[in-house]
Amino acid sequence: MSVINFKTNIYDYLETLPIFTFQRLFQKPATCLAIFRLLPAIGRQIVMSILYVENPISLKDIQSWVYKDGHKKLQEALHKLSKLHILEETPEKGLIVNSTFRLEFKNALSGGGEHQSFGLPCATVDKHKVDIAFLDHFASTQWEAILHYMVGTTMTKRPSRGVLNLLQKSDLMNSTASESGLHITNKGFQFLLQDVNTQVWAFLLQYLDMAEMLKMDLVEVLNFLFQLGSLELGQDYSVETLTETQQQMLEDLGDYGIVYRRKKGSRRFYPTRLATTLTSGTSALVTSLSKKETGTAASSAMIAAAEESHDEGGFLILETNYRVYAYTESPLQIAVLNLFIQLKSRFPNMVSGVITRESVRNAFLNGITADQIISYLQTHAHPQMRKRAPLLPLTVVDQIRLWEMERNRVEDKAAYLYKDFNVQADFDAAEKYAKDLDVLLWSNSKQRKMVIAQEAHETLRTYIKRRLAGNRDTG
Amino acid sequence: MLDTATSEDDTNLLVTIVDTNPLAWQQSATAKIPLSLDDAIRQILIFFNAHMALKHDNKVAAIASHIGHCKFLYPVTDAETHRRQANQYKISKDANAYPNFKDVNDDIIESLRSLMLDTDTPQKNLNDGTSMISGALSMALCYINRIMNQDDLGRIKPRILVLSVSPDSPYQYISIMNAVFSAQKMSIPIDVCKVYGGEVAFLQQASHITGGVYLDVENPQALLQYLLFSFLPERYARNYLCLPNKEQVDFRAACFCHKRIIDIGYVCSVCLSIFCSWSPVCSTCRTKFAFRALPPLAGKGRPAISRTASPAPSAAASPGSSSPMSTT
Numbered sequence: 001m002s003v004i005n006f007k008t009n010i011y012d013y014l015e016t017l018p019i020f021t022f023q024r025l026f027q028k029p030a031t032c033l034a035i036f037r038l039l040p041a042i043g044r045q046i047v048m049s050i051l052y053v054e055n056p057i058s059l060k061d062i063q064s065w066v067y068k069d070g071h072k073k074l075q076e077a078l079h080k081l082s083k084l085h086i087l088e089e090t091p092e093k094g095l096i097v098n099s100t101f102r103l104e105f106k107n108a109l110s111g112g113g114e115h116q117s118f119g120l121p122c123a124t125v126d127k128h129k130v131d132i133a134f135l136d137h138f139a140s141t142q143w144e145a146i147l148h149y150m151v152g153t154t155m156t157k158r159p160s161r162g163v164l165n166l167l168q169k170s171d172l173m174n175s176t177a178s179e180s181g182l183h184i185t186n187k188g189f190q191f192l193l194q195d196v197n198t199q200v201w202a203f204l205l206q207y208l209d210m211a212e213m214l215k216m217d218l219v220e221v222l223n224f225l226f227q228l229g230s231l232e233l234g235q236d237y238s239v240e241t242l243t244e245t246q247q248q249m250l251e252d253l254g255d256y257g258i259v260y261r262r263k264k265g266s267r268r269f270y271p272t273r274l275a276t277t278l279t280s281g282t283s284a285l286v287t288s289l290s291k292k293e294t295g296t297a298a299s300s301a302m303i304a305a306a307e308e309s310h311d312e313g314g315f316l317i318l319e320t321n322y323r324v325y326a327y328t329e330s331p332l333q334i335a336v337l338n339l340f341i342q343l344k345s346r347f348p349n350m351v352s353g354v355i356t357r358e359s360v361r362n363a364f365l366n367g368i369t370a371d372q373i374i375s376y377l378q379t380h381a382h383p384q385m386r387k388r389a390p391l392l393p394l395t396v397v398d399q400i401r402l403w404e405m406e407r408n409r410v411e412d413k414a415a416y417l418y419k420d421f422n423v424q425a426d427f428d429a430a431e432k433y434a435k436d437l438d439v440l441l442w443s444n445s446k447q448r449k450m451v452i453a454q455e456a457h458e459t460l461r462t463y464i465k466r467r468l469a470g471n472r473d474t475g
Numbered sequence: 476m477l478d479t480a481t482s483e484d485d486t487n488l489l490v491t492i493v494d495t496n497p498l499a500w501q502q503s504a505t506a507k508i509p510l511s512l513d514d515a516i517r518q519i520l521i522f523f524n525a526h527m528a529l530k531h532d533n534k535v536a537a538i539a540s541h542i543g544h545c546k547f548l549y550p551v552t553d554a555e556t557h558r559r560q561a562n563q564y565k566i567s568k569d570a571n572a573y574p575n576f577k578d579v580n581d582d583i584i585e586s587l588r589s590l591m592l593d594t595d596t597p598q599k600n601l602n603d604g605t606s607m608i609s610g611a612l613s614m615a616l617c618y619i620n621r622i623m624n625q626d627d628l629g630r631i632k633p634r635i636l637v638l639s640v641s642p643d644s645p646y647q648y649i650s651i652m653n654a655v656f657s658a659q660k661m662s663i664p665i666d667v668c669k670v671y672g673g674e675v676a677f678l679q680q681a682s683h684i685t686g687g688v689y690l691d692v693e694n695p696q697a698l699l700q701y702l703l704f705s706f707l708p709e710r711y712a713r714n715y716l717c718l719p720n721k722e723q724v725d726f727r728a729a730c731f732c733h734k735r736i737i738d739i740g741y742v743c744s745v746c747l748s749i750f751c752s753w754s755p756v757c758s759t760c761r762t763k764f765a766f767r768a769l770p771p772l773a774g775k776g777r778p779a780i781s782r783t784a785s786p787a788p789s790a791a792a793s794p795g796s797s798s799p800m801s802t803t
Binding site: 029030033036037040041042044045048049051052053064065066067069070073074107108109110111112113114115116117118230231232235279280 | 483521524525528529530531532571572573574576577580699700703704707708709711712714715716717
């Protein structure tokens with residue numbers, strides 16, 4: 001679920017970029033690789049199939065590689081490929097891989113070229129070497145500080161001004177005139193329920209928007225983000241290969257806990273787990289967070305890596321009687337749970353509560369949707385829960401959705417009322433036409449009245465006019 | 476049967492068996508369209524990188540099927556990794572290469588080098604100088620089994636790719652077929668890419684039985700293109716792509732007694748062992764066949780050749796009789 005979320009976000013963003021930005025992005029193999037991984041499976045295969053083919057391939061040939069029931073998927077894939085400017089159409093109606101992309105992606109596969117885009121590890125040994133456990137700790141404290149600030153727990157230090165600025169710009173928090181300080185918005189509540197990876201990307205996309213305003217070079221910012229995704233955890237990298245913009249970014253990213261530097265102006269930096277999982281879509285930080293909370297601090301990289309692939313850091317157990325048991329002692333997670341669960345009791349290593357109509361409605365009032373609650377429960381389900389199918393008790397899931405539907409009993413739509421038809425036949429014809437277009441909201445044949453969705457008003461009006469004029473001519 | 480449903484989020488495990496038989500590669504390097512082992516490895520490494528590029532968590536494993544023995548090229552054992560690190564190999568960190576790709580490539584090259592330098596391997600078990608495909612298949616299946624047992628969520632979708640240059644070795648018939656049937660039971664497709672050399676009946680059967688891809692490479696110089704086009708698609712994408720397979724599969728079997736590849740032979744009605752010539756006792760399950768007066772074998776010595784020499788008792792299927800079988 002997290003994978004899909006993140007993909008659509010960054011993908012949507014990339015789609016809006018103009019073609020010459022792509023031409024420059026493609027000059028870095030690390031970026032090519034990261035963009036390539038955003039494609040659907042069929043799209044990736046097609047790129048690989050024709051990567052080493054120098055001549056354009058006709059669309060018909062490509063279609064013949066796919067079975068009939070795969071044609072829809074193929075269309076979708078080709079559409080994405082051309083949106084991202086990876087596939088280009090030649091004048092002779094053939095398809096060919098963008099030449100820059102082809103060259104640099106080949107470099108990525110064969111390790112050739114002189115692009116330095118995968119990060120230069122430091123040649124010398126760091127005197128103040130840090131290990132992975134330290135990096136995890138650093139990343140989680142920095143990131144949690146932001147989240148803590150958002151939910152309003154006052155136990156951590158205030159995030160830096162850059163972060164506050166970003167929170168405000170992204171509409172996750174806003175300041176009210178009456179009180180000092182920032183307040184969390186509806187969007188902020190939704191943000192809290194997402195997994196760490198999605199949160200980080202949402203943050204970074206916002207950062208990209210700001211970068212444009214600050215006259216930073218967008219391509220360099222994007223290149224650096226994609227490069228971070230290809231780095232190795234626990235390795236120190238030199239800042240030598242970075243451009244000025246990118247060195248400037250290091251400072252901001254340090255505030256979010258994405259990279260670690262011992263002090264400003266240090267010649268080396270360490271990517272944290274937040275950075276190395278950027279392009280993979282796995283939310284690894286949750287694991288390290290919950291693990292630390294249960295007291296078994298990750299001492300060695302081996303354990304962390306092993307557990308990362310096994311349990312997905314779940315701590316929630318949901319029963320059919322709406323009770324929730326959460327094995328956590330993190331004030332942050334408890335605060336998030338408190339958004340939609342009525343907490344009953346708290347123990348040293350767990351809290352328990354119950355999902356009630358009131359608690360869920362409170363969440364809805366904060367702008368949280370039923371789907372978000374359900375997906376939160378799903379992604380944080382305890383490994384024991386994962387053995388069951390379906391994962392969550394159906395009764396609870398259905399009930400949460402029903403509670404949401406309760407709030408949407410009345411729906412408003414902009415519309416036009418049509419009345420005073422002189423002839424029943426005219427009315428019937430217009431009604432049928434509207435039905436065919438699927439824009440008829442309501443109609444009453446006896447009173448010759450009907451209500452049409454706003455967007456179809458023009459179409460229907462011309463239709464009726466034409467019909468009336470036709471009647472007059474023949475009559 | 477395991478669950479075969481695939482989704483786009485699956486992790487793909489590609490276990491590749493590289494036939495490193497030096498004799499066959501020598502022939503391939505001097506063929507009309509030459510391809511030396513060096514060139515092939517270069518292209519295969521790019522293929523591995525392409526596989527890992529497809530998805531962040533895609534995994535590869537490589538096994539060398541050498542003369543007389545086989546060996547894991549990647550992943551290497553922990554002890555081996557330590558030894559290599561101690562030898563100061565792998566210090567060259569490079570900003571121009573994706574670290575994941577580079578680690579795998581370096582490990583495979585280093586493993587191959589030590590494999591080729593190692594000439595002390597006992598030379599007596601060489602059979603007929605063919606490579607140990609059966610051993611490599613078993614190692615691949617064991618490895619896959621281990622990985623899948625560690626994966627609780629069932630997200631890992633394995634497949635096996637055999638890059639073959641050696642001819643069939645009838646001595647390995649039984650073990651190859653056993654491995655193939657295990658693969659079928661675990662629903663692991665076995666893809667076969669015949670880089671050099673003639674038809675290989677057993678591997679054709681392997682890919683046919685397990686639903687894998689079979690391809691004869693016509694132009695070995697373009698090996699990479701063949702690999703990327705036909706063998707790269709992951710299990711999920713295969714639901715939608717037309718991939719090559721063999722229309723005419725060579726179903727011949729090897730007999731258990733003389734390891735000859737035969738069209739027609741005798742099958743023990745109890746244990747289904749295959750023999751090229753009639754014998755009174757099944758050598759596998761020790762069943763004594765009912766003695767019937769047999770027509771003379773026409774002095775040719777090879778009853779398998781013609782049906783007229785077939786001595787099948789008319790009380791065909793009852794245990795303790797041996798009946799002729801057609802395997803074509």
